[in-house]
Amino acid sequence: MIQVKQVNHTFLIGKKGKEKKVPVLKGLSFEVNKGEIVAIVGKSGSGKSTLLHTIAGFMSPEQGSITVNGQETANLNETERAAFRLNNFGFIFQNFQLMPGLTAFENVELPLKLKGISSKQRKVSVGQMMDKVGLTEVGDHYPNELSGGQQQRVSIARALITNPPILFADEPTGSLDSETEQDILLLIQNLNQTLGVTFVMITHDEEVASIAHRTFKMHDGELVKGDIR
């Protein structure tokens, strides 16, 4: 489903003219299979977020290729990448990244609006999805009126509403207490089993990584350990 081959990337750090080259991804190669939950773990600064941003198409790698569902994504322009993300990816962020001016329902509805789905169809789809993630009661609440767990559920519902084959999660439980964390992890497992969605998670939490079918450990931009299970 996802093939990462010899991906290299360098950041330029420092004042203009006196920049220092810092390699963040060093010849990474791995594959993610359909229906898998893959966790990428590592310390801060290990390059795991950069790797996720590269696969998700938020940035292009300097070298190497990334193929998703047979499509080479590194060569796409920004508009093509946006369309590719809309049709293939869902995103769950550590701090939820909900639109503060939109209700829970409207936040979940947003990707469908971007796809140009009619309001009638959207109402049905969002209603079903809210039910699936247990948010039926809070559809008309604004994000600041929801608990952290509820906000993350809204974020998951928004990520899944377009039925993407791949879902990226960046520290999905990083802002949650341990009880809510368990709820969210169960939900992810449940969605993976029932919908067959492929999950690529970034975490530094071993417990979160424990729900993954495979775990890649990163250190200084390199994969130091893979296929734990």
Added chain:
Amino acid sequence: MLFKDQVDFVRQHIKKNKLRVFMTVLAATMGCAFLIVLASIGFGIQDTMRKEILQDQAITEVEVYPNENEELNLEEIKSVPHIGAIVQRTSMDVMTSFHLEDRTIQGNLQLTDMKEEEHSNLKLTEGRLPQDDSEIVVGYHFAQNLWTDGERAKVEEGVEEADIPKGYEKSIIGKKVSLSLQPYDANTAFPEQWEFTVVGVMDNPAKDWIVDQSILMDKLWLPELTGSYEANAQQVPENFTYTTTKIYTSSLEHVKSVTKDLKDMGYNVYSVSEQLEQIDVFFMAFKIGLIFIGTIAILISSIGIFNTMTMAVTERTREIGVMKAIGASPKLIQRLFLMESAWIGIIGTVLAVIISYAVSYLANWLLPMVVGAALGEDEFSDLSITFSLIPWQLVLLASAMSIGVAMISGWRPARKATKIDVIQALRQEL
């Protein structure tokens, strides 16, 4: 994204910053209204001057004068294309008195070709044009200046305006009037009298101060009237008759070509369109100047729009980042921001147009009274002076400029929004 959803999206964001958007709309409104009202003064004064010129002259009318000691060659003039009528009116150097019962008037007798008068669309307020040479048409003030000798003597002594005799108050149509001739240097009129039936009354002259007591009579009478003069006074003086020639073109657009053709024939020509053309050129420059000044106001208001949109983009950086992350294309982001600035421009323009019409209406109603009061002339407020006129072309031009400038102001912030880096935006604090 469906267009309806895009509009909803923009509406939601505008709602969030009501006060800031209101102030920006206000600035756009003031800029656009200033342009419209300022330019409307140019249009208004031009309209007043055009009306003033056109009041007493048909726009299709072309006056032709021969050169000194020359005559007009009517056959040659007739050959000019698009001529509708050639009206030649001849007056005589003699007092022409008309009598009805015990009333008399010294009218301005003009001998003409009734057929040509008909073709020139001579306007009557009452009655019809003559069908034979015993019928005449009289000026609008003919009847009210038909005074008895007593009334005339009273007027000559001097009377208040309200005491001026009303003249012949019954309808003059169908009445028989008699004509007598009297040289200016003689004390009595010639014994001959001719009787005519009044069948029509000409239109009231547009200018209030014109008193029309003319009489239009068939030109067939000229030899007889001249003959009578000759018989009584032994000889006819040089320049006894004086003829004016007016040409009426078949339609407005031919005035220019007919004027040119006649000039090419060597005649002296005057047409109102020539005068209007000169006025139009002057006012075109005047209006361009006013519009230029008004445009500066629009440009100043555009700074407000630019600031508002830049603030909007900066404030929404994280939201734009999320939108881009979940699949919004840069083009869509740009369009949403352009729509927002266009909305500000459109609402500002609509309000500006409404306000401009109100200001224009008020100015036209109030200013004549204010000026009249300041000058101490009551009549001033009665005059139909247009101080401000807003034609649809001005509305269209100002709207296009205002909305266009609003969109251009929003262009750079919108471009900035498309360039927002997703990763940086997502890292922003909530």
